[in-house]
Amino acid sequence: MNTVSRHFVLAAGGTGGHLTPAFALAQELVQRGHHVALITDERGAAIPGKPDFLPAHVLPAGRFGKNPLRWPTAISAVLKGRAMARRLYESFQPTAVVGFGGYPALPALLAARSAGVPSVIHEQNAVLGRVNRLLAGRVDAIATAYEEVDRLKPAFLAKTHVVGNPVRAEVLALRNEPFPAFTADGLLRVLVTGGSQGARVLSEIVPDGLAMLQPALRSRLQVTQQCRPEDLEAVRARYANHDIPAELGSYFQDMHVRLGDAHLFIGRAGASTIAELTAVGRPAILVPLPIATDDHQAANTREMVKAGGARSIRQERFTAKELAKQIQAMAQHPETLATAAHAAWNCGRPDAAEKLADLVESFGGEPIQDVIRVGADSKAELGNAAQGAAA
Known part of the structure; x- marks a missing residue:
């Protein structure tokens, strides 16, 4: 049984589809003795069902559509959210960041990459979502709800784990x-x-x-x-x-x-x-x-x-x-x-929350160091992000 208390950040867009599995994972991690924080948008912070123990941090997150003229505004919002997430990581020192899709997860996971914090994405649907497609090559592990997931590149299968989609305890x-x-x-x-x-x-x-x-x-x-x-x-x-x-x-x-x-x-x-x-x-x-x-x-x-x-x-x-x-x-x-x-x-996968928690815990080796590594140039990284999200 794990006795080391660690910190984890969960990042999800403000809809029930993204947040329900995030809440289930939070419950499982807290039961294992860990500390968990949530990054989301204003809708997510107010959504019914959020556990009382789970602090929510609202970050700006731009939406990348097919119109490139709107990308600069979106990039500016993501950069601001990314900087806020970096400050949170400096104080909270997460062992890993877990993204559940939706645009609010984008700045959180980009910040994890630049800070050298391990990251995991969870895909609830049988098609890899836009933000998860964008980040699939940048994260340490991909967790899926189904064995067959469309738009998941074969190159990423080695780090893909079928865990299921966590559901509410009741x-x-x-x-x-x-x-x-x-x-x-x-x-x-x-x-x-x-x-x-x-x-x-x-x-x-x-x-x-x-x-x-x-x-x-x-x-x-x-x-x-x-x-x-x-x-x-x-x-x-x-x-x-x-x-x-x-x-x-x-x-x-x-x-x-x-x-x-x-x-x-x-x-x-x-x-x-x-x-x-x-x-x-x-x-x-x-x-x-x-x-x-x-x-x-x-x-x-x-x-x-x-x-x-x-x-x-x-x-x-x-x-x-x-x-x-x-x-x-x-x-x-x-x-x-x-x-x-x-x-x-x-067809049910009743142990989805436990399997996802096991995967997340597997990145809990040495504590995160105080020195934060600087990743690729932010503008270049987000320019690639915009193209990936619009694809």
Whole structure:
């Protein structure tokens, strides 16, 4: 058991997809006796779920788009954030810096490189994200959630480690609970969510799709659906017209409990969603977000679909008729749904936080020295960064 207390910095963009695994790693490292700090943006510092023990440092971070005319402003912001991160490292003296993607991770990891601090990036999706693509050649290790990751260069495979995507402790606690009993005449509990902001297409399609199920299945439905606040009344009216019992809300505090009770999930294919579905073992009908960068949500579905734990429907093909067809195929017989649940469960990587912590700890040799090495010229480095991010 490790008895040496070290310092680690986690850097992540201010979205749940980046921060959820960062929080899970923070919990694991603190349980091992280490000290952890977070670098993020203003959204990340205020996001629900941040552990109370985790101090957040807000750094400026420019976004590099495809328009080179905007790069100077972005470079200036990143340089400012990089200098702030360097000052933090001088006082905090981290053993390693771990980036989880998003532009706020860029200055933190560039500062680690110039300061001679070991660095690791974690990719939650099945496509290497822009910032992680930019930094992949500059870090000491790459951790992935999937064995197959698009846009990860073969040259980097030697330092790539498949660890999975850490999930919230309350979700992981459900992994060893049995799949809810589903019988030929029992309730079919369906959970529908579209990510943190909801998804209008689900509100428009799902009620009508459920209404098209064969009467023997439709009469047993019990639906929980997350919607955008402005869509709630319209969705409620749709379910009422179809005489389908449904509990609706824009946010559910106990989402992990509802996931544990569900027989079938319908929703988007974000990295955290897939990680939680496979951690708990819940069959799913996934509708990847069509505007996701590099179509990464479609890539996220591959492993689960191949295993038989999910079905994926492209949004342009996501009609009420197609949804009813897929539900009917999955839930017409209890054993079919249970088999899909087990297939989803087999895709889970419940020890993701522990494996990621082991990887991060492997860089904890001698304490970081007081003398900080100066890396490549900042402007040149960031000029290359801008080109890489825009690629």
